[in-house]
Amino acid sequence: MPNMSDAHNDQYYMARALKLAARGLWTTDPNPRVGCVIVRDGEIVGEGWHEVAGEPHAEIHALQMAKDKAQGATCYVTLEPCCHHGRTPPCTDALIKAGITRVVASNTDPNPLVAKKGIEQLTKAGIAVTTGILSAETEQLNIGFFKRMRHNRPYIRSKLAMSLDGRTAMASGESQWITTQDARRDVQGLRARSSAVMTGAGTVLSDNPKLTVRPEELPLHVPAPKIIRQPLRVIVDAYLSTPPDASIFSQTGQTLIFTISLNETIREMLEKVGAKVVVLPSINGELDLNVVCEILATEYHVNELLLETGATLSGAMLRAGLLDEIIIYMAPMLMGNQARGLFHLPQLERLSQHIPLEISDVRAIGKDWRITAHPVYHQPAV
Numbered sequence: 212m213p214n215m216s217d218a219h220n221d222q223y224y225m226a227r228a229l230k231l232a233a234r235g236l237w238t239t240d241p242n243p244r245v246g247c248v249i250v251r252d253g254e255i256v257g258e259g260w261h262e263v264a265g266e267p268h269a270e271i272h273a274l275q276m277a278k279d280k281a282q283g284a285t286c287y288v289t290l291e292p293c294c295h296h297g298r299t300p301p302c303t304d305a306l307i308k309a310g311i312t313r314v315v316a317s318n319t320d321p322n323p324l325v326a327k328k329g330i331e332q333l334t335k336a337g338i339a340v341t342t343g344i345l346s347a348e349t350e351q352l353n354i355g356f357f358k359r360m361r362h363n364r365p366y367i368r369s370k371l372a373m374s375l376d377g378r379t380a381m382a383s384g385e386s387q388w389i390t391t392q393d394a395r396r397d398v399q400g401l402r403a404r405s406s407a408v409m410t411g412a413g414t415v416l417s418d419n420p421k422l423t424v425r426p427e428e429l430p431l432h433v434p435a436p437k438i439i440r441q442p443l444r445v446i447v448d449a450y451l452s453t454p455p456d457a458s459i460f461s462q463t464g465q466t467l468i469f470t471i472s473l474n475e476t477i478r479e480m481l482e483k484v485g486a487k488v489v490v491l492p493s494i495n496g497e498l499d500l501n502v503v504c505e506i507l508a509t510e511y512h513v514n515e516l517l518l519e520t521g522a523t524l525s526g527a528m529l530r531a532g533l534l535d536e537i538i539i540y541m542a543p544m545l546m547g548n549q550a551r552g553l554f555h556l557p558q559l560e561r562l563s564q565h566i567p568l569e570i571s572d573v574r575a576i577g578k579d580w581r582i583t584a585h586p587v588y589h590q591p592a593v
Contacts (some may be wrong), residue, residue, distance in 0.1 A: 220250075224248045224250055224287040225287050225345045228248045228289050229345060229352065231246030231247070234246075234262070235261050237400075237404055237424075238262060238438055239261050239262070240440060241406060241514055242261060244261065244289075244352050245268060245288065246260040247260065247270045248273065249281055249284050249311070250284060257272075257275070257276035257280070263438055269288060269289075270286065270292055270305060270306060274309050282310035285312070285313040286313070287344075289316075289345075291316045291325075291327070292306060292329045293325065293329055294325070307336045312338060314333055315340075316329075317342070317344050317345050318343075318346050321357045353514075364501075364504045364533075365516040366514065366516070367533055367534055367535050369525050369537045371538070371539050371540070372390045372539075372542065373540070373542070373553055374541070375543060375544060376548075376550075378551060378552060390542045391542070393579065397430060397581065399424060399428045402423075402517060403440075405515045405516065406442055406511075406514045407511070407515075407517070408445065408518075409446075409517070409520065411447050411448070412451075412452045413520075413524075415457050416454070420458065422462075423462050423464070424439055424440070442517070443465055444464065445468075446469070447503065450470070455480045455483070465485075466486045469503050470489070470491070471498055489506065518534070522553060527555075530558070532586075534586050536584070537586065538581060539581070539582045540581055541580045541581075566587070568586055571584065
């Protein structure tokens with residue numbers, strides 16, 4: 212590596228640690244994606260990333276590679292080292308024992324029970340600590356983990372496919388397939404990085420989806436992980452209209468149904484096929500979506516929630532101010548004015564009531580276009 216200032220060195224090695232952290236995009240949930248690089252005398256002597264939840268953290272992998280060369284070295288890590296006993300021992304103890312003399316942590320841990328305690332332990336041991344290097348980039352990689360820790364709810368994406376004239380399905384409900392295989396592979400990548408995938412009972416009835424990650428359909432440009440983690444499947448079903456023979460129940464992994472229905476007979480039928488039914492109080496005959504999202508975060512540790520559903524639930528989530536990101540796959544076709552739209556927003560009657568969006572990315576995915584947008588909620592989402 213060429214001679215650079217200390218600040219540039221820190222950015223250079225943290226960028227490498229960030230690249231390593233991204234290798235855990237599909238496998239670390241509910242833990243954050245973390246990368247680590249150990250440098251001594253301008254040479255990388257150890258590196259690693261957190262590969263699978265419950266297995267050693269990034270720092271441990273890097274220390275195992277560095278061995279005795281960790282003595283007197285600098286450790287670059289994308290998140291504050293842990294200092295508590297969980298499924299694995301504290302990383303701070305390992306860094307101190309190895310003789311690391313400086314730690315550069317991109318972000319402090321957003322968990323209020325942990326934040327800055329790891330840094331305090333390292334400092335007390337005489338290790339110099341620097342934070343804030345490429346912090347925005349590393350937080351973006353763990354956007355759901357930071358959202359859950361700070362706000363007790365997941366980061367929520369809505370995935371939608373539409374025609375050039377903004378239609379998602381024909382009036383009959385026919386929608387397969389609007390987009391090409393390239394776009395569908397891209398969606399598989401979104402599922403793989405998500406803690407949970409949510410849909411509505413109407414989508415289950417009309418499309419009978421499986422909502423699984425299928426390894427053979429993952430994006431070709433990303434190496435498939437050694438372990439495929441299936442996200443939690445979530446059905447919003449106020450009146451328990453989901454049929455027990457739906458394809459979603461024939462898959463591995465857990466399916467969770469939120470409802471306000473008190474029909475014990477149907478609930479027992481769904482539980483017999485493996486569903487877990489959560490009954491919530493009725494709010495004017497509807498589910499409280501804020502409560503649903505809070506339960507997913509606090510009880511099921513959902514960092515990133517992918518919404519794959521029709522206009523009704525998508526519109527309800529948007530009106531509730533719960534969508535953080537909207538990803539639209541736009542196909543080069545026209546479906547006509549009788550076809551169905553993206554969001555059900557019946558209260559929007561005047562232009563002044565519009566919900567503004569900030570578009571952060573537009574790119575070609577095969578013959579389709581992917582648009583990434585973020586709702587701006589400073590105006591009332593009615």
